[in-house]
Amino acid sequence: MVYRTATTLDAVRARGVVRAVVSQGIRGLSLPDGHGGWSGLDTDVARAVAAAALGDGGAVEWLPTDPGERLTRLTSGAADLTTCNLSWTLGREAREPVLFAGVTCYDGEGFLVRTADRISGPEQLAGQRLATQAGTTTAGNLAAWFGARGLEVEPVAYATPAEALAGYADGTCAAYVLDRIALAGARATLPRPADHVVLETAISREPMALAVRDDDPAWFRVCRWVLQFLVGAEDAVREGGSARAAADLAGRHGPALGLDETWAHRILDAVGTYGDVYERNLGPSSGLDVGRGANALWTDGGLHYPLPLN
Template identity: 40%
Template structure:
């Protein structure tokens, strides 16, 4: 089993080396659209609506990158990927970047030859159970059947947690969140485990969400973020600083409603001016024009706006900012300076 996993990693790494030889920015411009790898469907993060239009927290980031690079937030081809297929899709060049619930780990960064450009959501693994079970702690799940997505850090964390607590479980392997939801509701497993944000998103789609509860234990650190292939630093810089632009915009008070005014009449804050391209040449450094960040922010709003409209407390997902609040508000969200 270990040999199979190792060879798979080498195969993905080899593909990454080949795919990164070409300049991704040139490919995206020539194609006229961004190929963005997303989940197969996780409401609030990335899922098609009734008309087939993709929406969500991660979707809005894909659109921000497309706006920055191509000047069109809708110039995106969304490519659904599973926990197993996502890395091959990126390494082979099928997608230009991944923006989905993917945890930044050492082996993915180093062994699989990917670059995580930052963290857009600080998460942790939890457990979803029905209230009927009468379980109040994950430590009470001895002997439980557990729906678990294969090819994920969730799978490894689950084994570690049960082993550390000297309890047993029976895995019920699934490929996608939709399958996990179906199996869980059908009673094929006692509990569904994945990132706590994913559990909240899944529960929000239930007919009776109040009949289910996310247990209090968070058993891991899951820093989720966009990633690109190793070896194309110019493209990595663009994706990284697009994320930073959305984060900095919130900190600096730049919103989708006041950005036009702020860019038309530059004020006394030099960092706002640099970010919006009215001062300095940061866009040129990235191989883009001066308005790249302005377009990225206008695509869906700043980081806080994107969070609030897709997964925030006023949505069915109802996630509090928590660790994903700005650093000045006690969270971990923080951008390096634009200078």
């Protein structure tokens, strides 16, 4: 039986592009090149959706958005999905007409500090001004972590990642607080990265996830299974099989998703497996060298556990 109420999928095909909300620029996740192109793990997820839905991983309209507007732009109908450093929380899914289709990257909020300050733990930042991004959960996370220890800090909210980093870099703030993976990208953009370090301690759980509106279950299924295929294809290779065989298996269900039988092969052609996406954007070859950690497959001690593709 073919399930066909995919109004969003129909609209995407009529438009010829997937409209994707992304960050305003975070290396490793979603970063513009100044010529209309974007790179990063989040943008590769959007390309994977476009490859499955439209047959072209490049058919994406990028919508860089302030943190506070990441879901508003989606729920207003101006975007088809949100893929940026947006954490999946009960509050967001309960208050907003959205569903999270799956975790793209597991992370936690951390601190970028100056090496010369010899800070080894967040508690040493008590009483200091800390740069944050407006519209994020950072202020609440800071209040919870420091408050539980009888300590206080002064969050200073900036409108954009660039302004927050500048507020740290010019000495206005003692640290920059953001998801640790995003901080690795921010550190790499500073004139002397070796003069700065991301602390090991994470003060929160930040499962960054792909979000869609809750009014179209068929589009939700497409996006969820695009993510699951990325992880499942890496798992197939890890277990001694092949990503192409996994694509053949997943492809059989394409018509029931409103796609065709080659949708998963197109994802491989566009971005590869989840492992390829991570290595290209966050691994050693990216210049960031962010270890897989929780983002490894479950068989390697991580949290990515692929659902069966049969």
